[in-house]
């Protein structure tokens with residue numbers, strides 16, 4: 001399978017075998033008028049198979065495995081129930097009856113699709129009402145919904161930079177891939193500061209930002225693979241002192257941290273120019289928001305291609321978000337439980353001699369180092385009934401492969417103790 005030629009032939013034949021009508025020869029699977037010439041398949045698949053072989057050779061091949069979230073911090077994976085330490089359903093809302101019911105109601109009332117981009121047919125009242133709720137939740141003038149967090153970052157950053165020609169861009173070394181995608185799309189060079197090292201950011205702002213016509217700082221409030229927090233107050237002060245715009249991704253803080261789950265941006269009201277967050281993690285649904293000034297949102301409606309040229313999120317998705325916003329402010333007990341579980345887990349990992357970095361949230365890395373070791377540990381844990389996925393380069397820097405342990409409010413203390421015992425045994 002790892003030989004490109006063999007892989008190509010076997011894979012192509014398997015696909016054609018599945019799609020062609022009984023008895024028709026490969027290459028004519030869509031009927032005579034739509035025949036797929038074998039040469040055309042070769043032209044694409046041979047390149048892709050070679051690229052896959054390179055990924056294989058680097059030991060970085062990823063595959064999709066069937067799984068489904070289950071209650072009480074569990075996941076069903078390939079017929080087995082595992083204790084789930086890998087999904088981001090931190091508050092357990094993805095299967096909450098109120099979200100399911102509201103998604104059903106809004107689907108029944110408004111249909112399964114929204115028909116077009118919001119600029120083409122006009123926008124639904126539901127989108128506008130929800131955006132007003134999000135702006136109130138985040139304490140900003142306005143908000144805009146995007147189809148996903150990846151899409152929001154990848155679409156908004158180039159739009160911002162188009163309005164800030166020549167801007168110097170400063171990024172934390174560990175920002176999410178979607179922000180890198182946005183910066184790459186803008187074709188702009190970034191000045192990367194060491195992770196959460198705001199002295200380094202200050203130096204770079206002074207050195208590289210001084211003569212630029214504008215400055216933009218991009219970071220996360222809770223880092224997705226490390227579970228540590230950025231210092232919002234100092235970032236806000238640096239942005240102010242250097243007249244830089246501040247963009248903060250709150251994907252993993254929304255719902256979990258800050259007063260009423262409003263995120264870490266709530267520590268510095270009005271000081272962050274653009275807050276991005278997702279509905280796909282603690283809020284148990286799908287999609288993302290940008291919150292900020294009215295001018296920001298009006299501009300994005302006119303300039304963010306991932307908003308303009310895409311169909312609006314459907315009513316069912318909006319219904320689930322609406323229900324999550326009803327529940328999240330009151331989920332203090334779940335937030336406190338997650339915090340206590342995090343402390344328990346970090347204490348236990350340290351006792352096992354494992355590095356959990358600077359985590360202080362519901363995301364706790366157990367840094368292993370070599371990819372193969374992290375993969376082997378994750379596999380042993382899966383055998384023992386725990387899903388704690390190994391995260392490896394390019395998602396994290398080389399030499400820092402880890403288990404990324406994500407806590408869910410449905411976990412009991414006994415689940416943490418059982419995981420720690422299994423890690424101890426596996427090591």
Ligand SMILES: Cc1ncc(COP(=O)(O)O)c(C=O)c1O
Nearest residue numbers: 148149150176224249251278280
């Ligand atoms: C920090 C960060 N930003 C953005 C995203 C993308 O969000 P979504 O999953 O909604 O596309 C993620 C999710 O992986 C993330 O961790």
